[in-house]
Amino acid sequence: xxxxxxxxxxxxxxxxxxxxxxxxxxxxxxxxxxxxxxxxxxxxxxxxxxxxxxxxxxxxxxxxxxxxxxxxxxxxxxxxxxxxxxxxxxxxxxxxxxxxxxxxxxxxxxxxxxxxxxxxxxxxxxxxxxxxxxxxxxxxxxxxxxxxxxxxxxxxxxxxxxxxxxxxxxxxxxxxxxxxxxxxxxxxxxxxxxxxxxxxxxxxxxxxxxxxxxxxxxxxxxxxxxxxxxxxxxxxxxxxxxxxxxxxxxxxxxxxxxxxxxxxxxxxxxxxxxxxxxxxxxxxxxxxxxxxxxxxxxxxxxxxxxxxxxxxxxxxxxxxxxxxxxxxxxxxxxxxxxxxxxxxxxxxxxxxxxxxxxxxxx
Numbered sequence: 001x002x003x004x005x006x007x008x009x010x011x012x013x014x015x016x017x018x019x020x021x022x023x024x025x026x027x028x029x030x031x032x033x034x035x036x037x038x039x040x041x042x043x044x045x046x047x048x049x050x051x052x053x054x055x056x057x058x059x060x061x062x063x064x065x066x067x068x069x070x071x072x073x074x075x076x077x078x079x080x081x082x083x084x085x086x087x088x089x090x091x092x093x094x095x096x097x098x099x100x101x102x103x104x105x106x107x108x109x110x111x112x113x114x115x116x117x118x119x120x121x122x123x124x125x126x127x128x129x130x131x132x133x134x135x136x137x138x139x140x141x142x143x144x145x146x147x148x149x150x151x152x153x154x155x156x157x158x159x160x161x162x163x164x165x166x167x168x169x170x171x172x173x174x175x176x177x178x179x180x181x182x183x184x185x186x187x188x189x190x191x192x193x194x195x196x197x198x199x200x201x202x203x204x205x206x207x208x209x210x211x212x213x214x215x216x217x218x219x220x221x222x223x224x225x226x227x228x229x230x231x232x233x234x235x236x237x238x239x240x241x242x243x244x245x246x247x248x249x250x251x252x253x254x255x256x257x258x259x260x261x262x263x264x265x266x267x268x269x270x271x272x273x274x275x276x277x278x279x280x281x282x283x284x285x286x287x288x289x290x291x292x293x294x295x296x297x298x299x300x301x302x303x304x305x306x307x308x309x310x311x312x313x314x315x316x317x318x319x320x321x322x323x324x325x326x327x328x329x330x331x332x333x334x335x336x337x338x339x340x341x342x343x344x345x346x347x348x349x350x351x352x353x354x355x356x357x358x359x360x361x362x
Contacts (some may be wrong), residue, residue, distance in 0.1 A: 003014075003093035003094070003095055003113045003243070004078050004093075006095050007095060007241065007243070009303055010095070010097055010105070011149070012029065012239045013026050013027075013029055013099075014239060016029055017239075022050065025026075027101075035149055046184060056325060067178050076352060078150045081181075086253065088247050088249055088250040088253070090247065090344065091246065091247040091250065092246040093168070093243055093245050093246075094243070094244045094245075095241060095242070095243055095244075095288065096110040096228075096241070096242050096243075096244060097239075097240060097241040097242070098109065098228070098234070098235065098236070098238065098239070098240045098241075099238075099240075100236065100237050100238070100239075101240045105233060107228060107234075107240060107242070108132075108135075108235040108236065109140060110244075111135070111224070111228065111230075111235070111242075112135060112138050114216070114218065114222065114244060115135070115142065115216070115218070116138060116142055116258065117148070117219075117222075118142065118149060118218045118219055119145075119146065119148070119219055120148060120150070120219045120220075121149065121150045121151070121152070121218070121219060121279070122139075122149070122150075122151050122152070122216065122217070122218055122219075123151075123154075123213070123216070123217040123218075123255060123258075124151070124152065124153045124154070124155075124216050124217075125153075125154040125155070125213040125215045125258065126153070126154075126155055126211070126213060126215065126216070126229065126230050127155070127156060127159060127211060127212050127213065127229055127232055128153045128155075128159060128161065128177060128199055128229040128231040128234075129153050129161060129177065129181065129213065130153070130177060130180040130184065130230055131161070131172065131173070131176045131177050131180065131229070131230060131231035131232065132230055132231055132232055132235055132261075133176070133180065135230055136180040136183060136184060139151065139173060139184055140184055140187045140200070141349050143184070143187050143188040143191065143192070144187060144188075147172075147188075147191075149188075149191065150191045150192070150276070150279050151184070151188075151191065151192045151193070152192075152193045152195070152278075152279060152282055153165060153181060153184075153192075153193070153194050153195065154195050154197065154211055154213075154258075154262070154303075155177070155181075155195075155196060155211055155306070156196065156208065156209075156210050156211045156314070156321075157193075157196035157197075157198070157208045157306055157312075157315060157319055158174065158208065158302075158316070159174050159177065161173055161174040161177070162174065163175050166193070171232055172231060172232055172233055178306070178307070178309065178312060179309075181194045181241070181306070181307045182194075182307045182308050182309050182312075185307045185308060186308070193279060193282050193283050193286070193303075194305065194306055194307040195282060195286055195303040195304060195305065195306065196208060196209075196211075196303075196304050196305075196306045196315070197209035197262060197302040197303060197304070198289075198299065198302060198319065199302065200298065200299045204296075204298075205320050205321065206293075206299070206318055206319055206320060207320050208319050209302065213225075214226055214227060214228055214229055214230075214242070215254075217251050217254060218251075220248050220251050220252055220273075221248055221251060221254075221351050222244060222245070222246055222251065223244070223245045223247070223251050223254060224243070225242060225243055225245070225247075226240065226241050226242025226243055227240045227241055227242065228240040228242045248296075252272055252273075255272070255278070256271075256272050259271055259278055259281075261302075262282070262301070262302045262303060263281050263282070263285060263301060263302075263303075264302075265300050265301075266281050266284070266285055266301055266321055267281070268281070279309055282303050282356075285300055285301040285302070285303045286303045286304055286305045287305075288300045288301075289301065289303065289304045289305075289310065290304065290305055293314070293315070293318050
């Protein structure tokens, strides 16, 4: 359908821009919906060689176009795919995108409107949640005005963003995320959960699970998913695209899959239709894990609190993060403990360093 073709158009335009660096040429490129041949492509001012680069792999055959026009593409997917797909019918799909210089930056406005439309709950699983101050303000106001609204945020315990002065200079900081999440929690502490995810090894080392998702679920009716982070870079400076999909079955299915994955044995089937129960389970697991961390005992699941700040600082002391040095040694076949750093075997290093004059010293 049209939404799929517009998504395809977005990446065709990205392809053009990567070669031309020309905003006008990128903006003027157009694609007829459901093209049947290469003649359906038009690119104002583009060269024939560039059009040819869009090329046969991106063109649809006549048979494929007919399949999509007849809305029988589900059977086509089933026949051609090696994987088993769950099919969701009757979805309303809207693409929202941003491209500085080529298109108006409407993505930020659309994203805020989606969040502000929530009546019962918002589940967010994002790499850089609420780094942007304006989105943080809007969600705080929404929580104040609607005392029935609940919010779950699942995010990395530490991202790859800079901190301190460098993060402030670029207005793109890990500190912004942690401070904004703490602010949101303070507005409605009984209706907000801010969680990281961890795993515990057999030798009791605790490692963070890095969340790279850009997902939001709203009120069992809307899913937003795509490339858009909740940060200044994505909202105002990058080329981003997300799909807002209205389909209750899809939202419930996604929530169920994530709930089972994160909550493990604490998942209950009743949570599919009971977000309060889902919400309380996340908080309960995080509460139990906090006590387990304090007593150096076994964790009961993945979720851990990363707000307020004093809990976050405590958590950082308990989570193992490999440094560049430990990562290098791991590539050399060495096992390294993190606290304190201890090389369990130096003998493996000898065969890797014959040319550095270090072998005899080892």
